[in-house]
Amino acid sequence: MSVFYQECAKMTDIFDMPKVPENPYEGFDKDDKKILRGDTKKSRKSQNKEGIQYLSPDEIDTLCRNVPSPIGRNELLIRLQFNTGMRVGELASIEMDEIDRQETSIYIPSFKSKSPSSRTVYYNPEYIDFLMDEYLDGYRGKNLVGKDIDTYLFPTQTNPHVTTDYINQIVKGAAESADLQSTAGSYAGGKRKLNMITSHTLRHSYAVQAIKSGINPRNLQALLGHEKLETTEIYMKMAEEDHKKAARAFTPY
Numbered sequence: 001m002s003v004f005y006q007e008c009a010k011m012t013d014i015f016d017m018p019k020v021p022e023n024p025y026e027g028f029d030k031d032d033k034k035i036l037r038g039d040t041k042k043s044r045k046s047q048n049k050e051g052i053q054y055l056s057p058d059e060i061d062t063l064c065r066n067v068p069s070p071i072g073r074n075e076l077l078i079r080l081q082f083n084t085g086m087r088v089g090e091l092a093s094i095e096m097d098e099i100d101r102q103e104t105s106i107y108i109p110s111f112k113s114k115s116p117s118s119r120t121v122y123y124n125p126e127y128i129d130f131l132m133d134e135y136l137d138g139y140r141g142k143n144l145v146g147k148d149i150d151t152y153l154f155p156t157q158t159n160p161h162v163t164t165d166y167i168n169q170i171v172k173g174a175a176e177s178a179d180l181q182s183t184a185g186s187y188a189g190g191k192r193k194l195n196m197i198t199s200h201t202l203r204h205s206y207a208v209q210a211i212k213s214g215i216n217p218r219n220l221q222a223l224l225g226h227e228k229l230e231t232t233e234i235y236m237k238m239a240e241e242d243h244k245k246a247a248r249a250f251t252p253y
Contacts (some may be wrong), residue, residue, distance in 0.1 A: 107119075
Protein backbone atom coordinates (compact mmCIF):
# COMPACT_ATOMS: atom_id res chain seq x y z
CA MET A 1 0.00 0.00 0.00
CA SER A 2 2.87 2.39 0.75
CA VAL A 3 3.97 2.46 -2.90
CA PHE A 4 0.50 3.53 -3.94
CA TYR A 5 0.37 6.35 -1.43
CA GLN A 6 3.88 7.49 -2.31
CA GLU A 7 2.75 7.77 -5.91
CA CYS A 8 -0.21 9.86 -4.77
CA ALA A 9 2.24 12.13 -2.94
CA LYS A 10 4.01 12.93 -6.21
CA MET A 11 0.91 14.39 -7.80
CA THR A 12 0.72 18.14 -8.25
CA ASP A 13 -2.18 20.25 -7.09
CA ILE A 14 -4.08 20.08 -10.36
CA PHE A 15 -7.36 18.70 -9.06
CA ASP A 16 -10.55 20.73 -8.95
CA MET A 17 -11.46 21.39 -5.37
CA PRO A 18 -15.03 20.50 -4.38
CA LYS A 19 -16.93 23.25 -2.56
CA VAL A 20 -18.90 21.06 -0.22
CA PRO A 21 -18.03 20.43 3.46
CA GLU A 22 -18.02 16.96 4.96
CA ASN A 23 -21.51 15.76 5.85
CA PRO A 24 -21.65 14.80 9.55
CA TYR A 25 -24.32 12.21 8.69
CA GLU A 26 -22.13 10.55 6.07
CA GLY A 27 -21.49 6.89 6.77
CA PHE A 28 -24.56 6.40 8.94
CA ASP A 29 -27.62 4.58 7.69
CA LYS A 30 -31.14 5.85 8.35
CA ASP A 31 -31.45 4.13 11.72
CA ASP A 32 -28.08 5.37 12.95
CA LYS A 33 -28.99 8.97 12.17
CA LYS A 34 -31.67 8.81 14.84
CA ILE A 35 -29.03 8.85 17.55
CA LEU A 36 -27.95 12.30 16.41
CA ARG A 37 -31.42 13.60 17.09
CA GLY A 38 -32.23 11.99 20.42
CA ASP A 39 -30.97 10.63 23.72
CA THR A 40 -27.97 8.32 23.64
CA LYS A 41 -26.22 6.02 26.01
CA LYS A 42 -22.56 6.39 25.20
CA SER A 43 -20.07 3.56 25.22
CA ARG A 44 -17.05 3.87 27.47
CA LYS A 45 -14.79 2.44 24.81
CA SER A 46 -12.07 5.01 24.10
CA GLN A 47 -11.63 6.64 20.71
CA ASN A 48 -8.89 8.90 19.35
CA LYS A 49 -8.94 12.54 20.38
CA GLU A 50 -10.79 13.54 17.23
CA GLY A 51 -13.51 10.97 17.90
CA ILE A 52 -12.89 9.26 14.57
CA GLN A 53 -12.68 5.51 14.09
CA TYR A 54 -10.27 4.04 11.53
CA LEU A 55 -8.81 0.65 10.70
CA SER A 56 -5.28 -0.54 9.95
CA PRO A 57 -4.50 -2.40 6.70
CA ASP A 58 -4.40 -5.66 8.67
CA GLU A 59 -7.85 -4.92 10.09
CA ILE A 60 -9.11 -4.20 6.58
CA ASP A 61 -7.89 -7.67 5.58
CA THR A 62 -9.74 -9.15 8.55
CA LEU A 63 -12.86 -7.22 7.60
CA CYS A 64 -12.69 -8.58 4.05
CA ARG A 65 -12.38 -12.15 5.29
CA ASN A 66 -15.73 -11.72 7.04
CA VAL A 67 -17.90 -10.13 4.36
CA PRO A 68 -21.29 -11.72 3.65
CA SER A 69 -22.21 -13.26 0.30
CA PRO A 70 -21.64 -12.44 -2.51
CA ILE A 71 -18.10 -12.41 -1.15
CA GLY A 72 -16.25 -11.24 -4.27
CA ARG A 73 -18.46 -8.24 -4.86
CA ASN A 74 -18.57 -7.21 -1.22
CA GLU A 75 -14.81 -7.51 -0.79
CA LEU A 76 -14.40 -5.34 -3.88
CA LEU A 77 -16.72 -2.71 -2.37
CA ILE A 78 -14.66 -2.57 0.82
CA ARG A 79 -11.23 -2.61 -0.80
CA LEU A 80 -12.20 -0.07 -3.44
CA GLN A 81 -13.37 2.43 -0.84
CA PHE A 82 -10.29 1.82 1.32
CA ASN A 83 -8.04 2.22 -1.74
CA THR A 84 -9.63 5.44 -2.98
CA GLY A 85 -11.17 7.19 0.01
CA MET A 86 -14.42 7.76 -1.88
CA ARG A 87 -17.57 8.73 -0.06
CA VAL A 88 -20.09 5.92 0.16
CA GLY A 89 -22.48 7.67 -2.21
CA GLU A 90 -19.73 8.02 -4.78
CA LEU A 91 -18.82 4.35 -4.40
CA ALA A 92 -22.40 3.16 -4.81
CA SER A 93 -22.95 5.09 -8.03
CA ILE A 94 -19.70 4.39 -9.93
CA GLU A 95 -20.44 4.13 -13.63
CA MET A 96 -18.53 1.84 -15.97
CA ASP A 97 -17.35 4.66 -18.21
CA GLU A 98 -15.89 6.49 -15.19
CA ILE A 99 -13.36 3.72 -14.60
CA ASP A 100 -10.00 3.83 -16.40
CA ARG A 101 -8.45 0.39 -15.93
CA GLN A 102 -5.22 1.42 -17.64
CA GLU A 103 -4.70 4.45 -15.40
CA THR A 104 -6.22 2.61 -12.40
CA SER A 105 -8.39 5.62 -11.73
CA ILE A 106 -12.04 6.52 -11.21
CA TYR A 107 -13.53 9.83 -12.27
CA ILE A 108 -16.07 11.35 -9.87
CA PRO A 109 -18.26 13.96 -11.58
CA SER A 110 -19.29 17.01 -9.63
CA PHE A 111 -22.98 16.16 -9.33
CA LYS A 112 -22.16 13.00 -7.38
CA SER A 113 -20.37 15.08 -4.77
CA LYS A 114 -23.04 17.81 -4.81
CA SER A 115 -20.31 20.16 -5.96
CA PRO A 116 -19.55 22.30 -9.02
CA SER A 117 -16.16 20.59 -9.25
CA SER A 118 -15.09 17.07 -10.16
CA ARG A 119 -12.10 14.96 -9.16
CA THR A 120 -10.25 11.74 -9.97
CA VAL A 121 -9.23 9.11 -7.44
CA TYR A 122 -6.73 6.28 -7.84
CA TYR A 123 -6.56 2.67 -6.71
CA ASN A 124 -3.77 0.13 -6.28
CA PRO A 125 -4.11 -2.52 -9.04
CA GLU A 126 -2.35 -5.05 -6.82
CA TYR A 127 -5.41 -5.11 -4.58
CA ILE A 128 -8.18 -4.26 -7.03
CA ASP A 129 -7.53 -5.68 -10.51
CA PHE A 130 -8.00 -9.36 -9.65
CA LEU A 131 -11.15 -8.66 -7.63
CA MET A 132 -12.50 -6.44 -10.40
CA ASP A 133 -11.88 -9.10 -13.06
CA GLU A 134 -13.43 -11.84 -10.94
CA TYR A 135 -16.46 -9.70 -10.20
CA LEU A 136 -17.06 -8.50 -13.76
CA ASP A 137 -16.58 -11.95 -15.30
CA GLY A 138 -18.17 -13.84 -12.42
CA TYR A 139 -21.00 -12.68 -10.18
CA ARG A 140 -21.92 -9.55 -12.13
CA GLY A 141 -21.88 -11.21 -15.52
CA LYS A 142 -23.54 -14.47 -14.53
CA ASN A 143 -26.10 -13.45 -11.90
CA LEU A 144 -27.47 -10.27 -13.44
CA VAL A 145 -28.33 -11.67 -16.86
CA GLY A 146 -31.10 -9.67 -18.48
CA LYS A 147 -30.53 -6.69 -16.20
CA ASP A 148 -29.26 -3.31 -17.33
CA ILE A 149 -25.66 -3.73 -16.22
CA ASP A 150 -24.02 -1.47 -18.77
CA THR A 151 -24.26 1.73 -16.74
CA TYR A 152 -23.23 1.10 -13.14
CA LEU A 153 -20.41 -0.98 -11.66
CA PHE A 154 -22.55 -2.30 -8.82
CA PRO A 155 -26.08 -2.99 -10.13
CA THR A 156 -28.54 -5.18 -8.25
CA GLN A 157 -31.46 -7.38 -9.18
CA THR A 158 -33.93 -4.62 -8.30
CA ASN A 159 -32.06 -1.29 -8.58
CA PRO A 160 -29.70 0.39 -11.04
CA HIS A 161 -27.00 0.34 -8.35
CA VAL A 162 -26.51 -0.60 -4.71
CA THR A 163 -27.67 1.86 -2.07
CA THR A 164 -25.52 3.57 0.54
CA ASP A 165 -27.53 1.93 3.32
CA TYR A 166 -26.86 -1.48 1.79
CA ILE A 167 -23.09 -0.86 1.66
CA ASN A 168 -23.19 0.27 5.28
CA GLN A 169 -24.94 -2.92 6.31
CA ILE A 170 -22.25 -4.97 4.53
CA VAL A 171 -19.44 -3.14 6.34
CA LYS A 172 -21.13 -3.17 9.74
CA GLY A 173 -22.03 -6.85 9.42
CA ALA A 174 -18.49 -7.79 8.42
CA ALA A 175 -17.07 -5.78 11.32
CA GLU A 176 -19.42 -7.55 13.71
CA SER A 177 -18.44 -10.98 12.36
CA ALA A 178 -14.75 -10.07 12.57
CA ASP A 179 -15.15 -8.88 16.18
CA LEU A 180 -13.97 -5.41 15.16
CA GLN A 181 -17.22 -3.57 15.79
CA SER A 182 -17.68 -1.12 18.65
CA THR A 183 -20.56 1.13 19.59
CA ALA A 184 -20.78 4.84 20.33
CA GLY A 185 -24.15 4.67 21.99
CA SER A 186 -27.67 3.35 21.83
CA TYR A 187 -31.21 4.58 21.26
CA ALA A 188 -34.78 3.25 21.17
CA GLY A 189 -34.54 2.35 24.83
CA GLY A 190 -31.19 0.64 24.38
CA LYS A 191 -32.55 -1.75 21.74
CA ARG A 192 -30.63 -0.17 18.85
CA LYS A 193 -26.91 0.52 18.70
CA LEU A 194 -24.88 3.16 16.89
CA ASN A 195 -22.05 1.24 15.26
CA MET A 196 -18.68 2.96 15.06
CA ILE A 197 -17.41 1.01 12.03
CA THR A 198 -19.36 1.99 8.92
CA SER A 199 -18.44 2.54 5.30
CA HIS A 200 -17.21 6.02 6.22
CA THR A 201 -14.63 4.34 8.48
CA LEU A 202 -12.98 3.06 5.29
CA ARG A 203 -12.64 6.65 4.05
CA HIS A 204 -11.07 7.66 7.36
CA SER A 205 -8.75 4.65 7.17
CA TYR A 206 -7.60 5.60 3.67
CA ALA A 207 -6.80 9.13 4.80
CA VAL A 208 -4.84 8.09 7.89
CA GLN A 209 -2.85 5.50 5.94
CA ALA A 210 -2.10 8.07 3.23
CA ILE A 211 -0.73 10.53 5.81
CA LYS A 212 1.40 7.80 7.40
CA SER A 213 2.81 6.99 3.97
CA GLY A 214 3.93 10.58 3.45
CA ILE A 215 1.35 12.04 1.09
CA ASN A 216 1.27 15.81 0.77
CA PRO A 217 -1.77 17.14 2.70
CA ARG A 218 -2.81 19.31 -0.25
CA ASN A 219 -2.85 16.29 -2.54
CA LEU A 220 -4.86 14.34 0.01
CA GLN A 221 -7.28 17.25 0.30
CA ALA A 222 -7.87 17.05 -3.45
CA LEU A 223 -8.25 13.27 -3.47
CA LEU A 224 -10.77 13.35 -0.63
CA GLY A 225 -12.66 16.31 -2.06
CA HIS A 226 -12.41 18.41 1.09
CA GLU A 227 -13.37 22.07 0.81
CA LYS A 228 -10.96 23.13 3.56
CA LEU A 229 -7.43 21.96 4.33
CA GLU A 230 -8.32 22.09 8.02
CA THR A 231 -10.63 19.12 7.49
CA THR A 232 -7.79 17.09 6.00
CA GLU A 233 -5.38 18.11 8.77
CA ILE A 234 -7.52 16.19 11.27
CA TYR A 235 -6.01 13.02 9.83
CA MET A 236 -2.50 14.36 10.39
CA LYS A 237 -3.29 14.66 14.10
CA MET A 238 -4.64 11.12 14.14
CA ALA A 239 -1.50 9.74 12.49
CA GLU A 240 0.64 11.67 14.97
CA GLU A 241 -1.23 9.99 17.84
CA ASP A 242 -0.28 6.59 16.44
CA HIS A 243 3.37 7.63 16.14
CA LYS A 244 3.36 8.73 19.79
CA LYS A 245 1.87 5.42 20.92
CA ALA A 246 4.47 3.48 18.93
CA ALA A 247 7.32 5.56 20.35
CA ARG A 248 6.12 5.13 23.93
CA ALA A 249 5.76 1.39 23.46
CA PHE A 250 9.30 1.09 22.11
CA THR A 251 12.33 0.58 24.32
CA PRO A 252 15.90 0.03 23.09
CA TYR A 253 16.68 -2.17 26.10
